Amino acid sequence: xxxxxxxxxxxxxxxxxxxxxxxxxxxxxxxxxxxxxxxxxxxxxxxxxxxxxxxxxxxxxxxxxxxxxxxxxxxxxxxxxxxxxxxxxxxxxxxxxxxxxxxxxxxxxxxxxxxxxxxxxxxxxxxxxxxxxxxxxxxxxxxxxxxxxxxxxxxxxxxxxxxxxxxxxxxxxxxxxxxxxxxxxx
Numbered sequence: 158x159x160x161x162x163x164x165x166x167x168x169x170x171x172x173x174x175x176x177x178x179x180x181x182x183x184x185x186x187x188x189x190x191x192x193x194x195x196x197x198x199x200x201x202x203x204x205x206x207x208x209x210x211x212x213x214x215x216x217x218x219x220x221x222x223x224x225x226x227x228x229x230x231x232x233x234x235x236x237x238x239x240x241x242x243x244x245x246x247x248x249x250x251x252x253x254x255x256x257x258x259x260x261x262x263x264x265x266x267x268x269x270x271x272x273x274x275x276x277x278x279x280x281x282x283x284x285x286x287x288x289x290x291x292x293x294x295x296x297x298x299x300x301x302x303x304x305x306x307x308x309x310x311x312x313x314x315x316x317x318x319x320x321x322x323x324x325x326x327x328x329x330x331x332x333x334x335x336x337x338x339x340x341x342x343x
Contacts, residue, residue, distance in 0.1 A: 162189055163331065165201045165237050165298065171216060181216055186237075190224050194254050195241065195276065197329075200224075203235040227267045227284050233337035240297070240325040240332075243277040254278045278324040288316040289337045295330030297323055 164185035171181040191199035205222045206212070207229040213281035228234045241301050249255065256272040258281070267285065278300065290299075294307045299306040299314055301321040308314065318341055323332075 158185060161197060162191055162199050162201065162239050165174070165203065167203055167220060168217070169220070180298040181296040182218060186220055188221050188224070197241050198239055201237045203237060205232065207230065217242055228286050228336040228338050230338040232276040236336070238332050238334060240323065240330050241277070242325045242328050247276065249275065251274055256280055257289045273322060277326065279322045280302065281322045283318055283320045284336065284337045285318060285341050287318070290314040290316065291333045293331040293333055294323065295328045297325055297330045297332055300324055
């Protein structure tokens with residue numbers, strides 16, 4: 158297993174006072190949220206916007222806003238998720254991350270969830286968002302009510318408010334998620 162999250166280089170451009178393009182930030186993305194239960198896994202926030210059209214003037218760092226699982230309702234965010242695989246010596250009896258399946262309930266942050274999580278598979282959940290998931294490296298498995306779908310680097314998933322879970326059964330993966338606020342009722 159990986160001991161820490163892989164840094165994601167983030168090059169953010171903008172314009173100077175004369176309207177010339179320049180780099181505002183060029184470094185590892187600083188807004189990292191490591192999974193407390195599973196070192197080497199977690200999320201790196203790259204950028205957040207609260208409304209469309211998104212503000213593009215100034216020099217603020219919109220990758221440093223507080224973490225929220227759901228994107229802003231009228232905006233969106235880009236996040237990189239790193240996941241480790243199922244350990245070779247995995248023992249479900251020793252898994253402190255297991256959450257049995259349960260009826261749907263809404264979390265405090267607004268995500269709907271149905272449990273079913275373990276050390277290497279996320280809980281079954283859905284967000285009120287339109288998401289583009291792009292596998293960068295490794296292998297991921299998309300778990301839906303109708304089956305499991307293996308993804309390879311370069312594969313893209315378009316999620317339209319659907320119930321899903323993620324698993325990394327064989328190797329570490331990095332996946333980019335562009336999540337935009339949406340409405341279940343439209």
